[in-house]
Amino acid sequence: MTILLLLGACSKTPTPSSAAPAATSVSTYVAIARGRVDVQGGLVHVAAARDGIVAELPKAIDDDVKAGDALVVLDTKQAKIALDAARAEHNAATAQAMMLRAKQPGLKLRAARVAEAASAGATTGQSADDARQALAELDAEIAVADANVETAKQKVRQAEYEIDARTLRAPVAGRVIACATHIGDVVSPSSGELIELLPDAPRVVRAELNEGFVNKVGVGMSAEISSETDPGKPQTARVIRIGEVFGPSKLNESAQEATDARDVECLLELPNNDLKIGQRVQVRFLPAGK
Known part of the structure; x- marks a missing residue:
């Protein structure tokens, strides 16, 4: 009897409350992409336009500058x-032109007098022609x-x-x-950038959208931006x-993966300048309206 009771207890079907619940995970993002923090317009690189020796460096690293x-x-x-x-x-050249112009009134007066004398028969017509020729030559010299x-x-x-x-x-x-230079250095246009500037412009994220996600993301959508190394509290950015052009990935560390991937750049505007330029981030795109 005892054995039968034990067998009956083992064969009971567990109640619903004792059964393990089925875990379901529904993603709240329409796409996820890698990105890098940049500044709108990019960093500014200043190079030498002529060969020469560096004589002065009026600005040092971390100095603020104005345009010009x-x-x-x-x-x-x-x-x-x-x-x-x-x-x-x-x-x-200016003095020469002034000297020639100083002669112009006298020659004009002489030419007029010779022409008047020639018409009165007081001199030959050749004299009048010579006077006119001298004035014309002076005009040409001027x-x-x-x-x-x-x-x-x-x-x-x-x-x-x-x-x-x-x-x-x-x-x-x-x-x-x-x-990248010092006083006394010999530089030229081929020396590359000498000064690098961080412009006073908003921070942005350049994300790489895989071709499978491009049609799911649109301008105006929001996205959560978090650092790859320190996720912390994500920022909300706007696309x-x-x-318009697909190309190989620039953010994949694997050369083979970068060659195989076909991505398009997506630009997002950050709300503040907390993230550093060049910092790698993860971009999670939220559904429209969120």
Whole structure:
């Protein structure tokens, strides 16, 4: 009897309350992508426009700059010599033109008198022709002198431009974040960037959308942005642009994976500047309306 009771107890079907619940997980995101923090318009790289020796570095790393501020000044001794020579040539050409113009009233008066005398029979017609010819030749010399003045003026402008080209200026307002040169260095346009600027512009995330998710994401949608190394509390960003061209991934660490993937760039605007430029993030796109 005891054995039968034990067998009956083992064969009972468990009640619903004792059964394990089925775990279900429904994703709240329409797409997930990798991304990198950037600044709108990108970092600004300033390079030398001319060969030269670095004479001054008016700004240091972490200095704030305004558009037009000098960042690197190259030696201008040779350029200033060329400017002085151009100015001297301009002055000489101007003086020559002024001297020729000073003769013009006298020749005009002489030509008029000779013509009047010739009409009265007091002199020959040849004398009148000679006077007119002399005035015409003077007018031609003045025209040449004026052209020489204009040419000399252009040489002065070119020399001034060459001096200005030896001062590297900030194209936008921002902050100096890197300097790759020192006073006394010989630089040239092939030297690459000398100064790197972080412009005063909003931070953005450049995410890579796989071709399977492109049609699920649209401009104006929100997304959660979290750091790959320190997720913490995610920021909410807004999609402001989706690219038109597919290309290989730039964020995959595996070369093979980067070659096989076909992604399109998605640009998102961040609400603040808490994340660092270049920081890798994960982007989780929320359904429209959230």
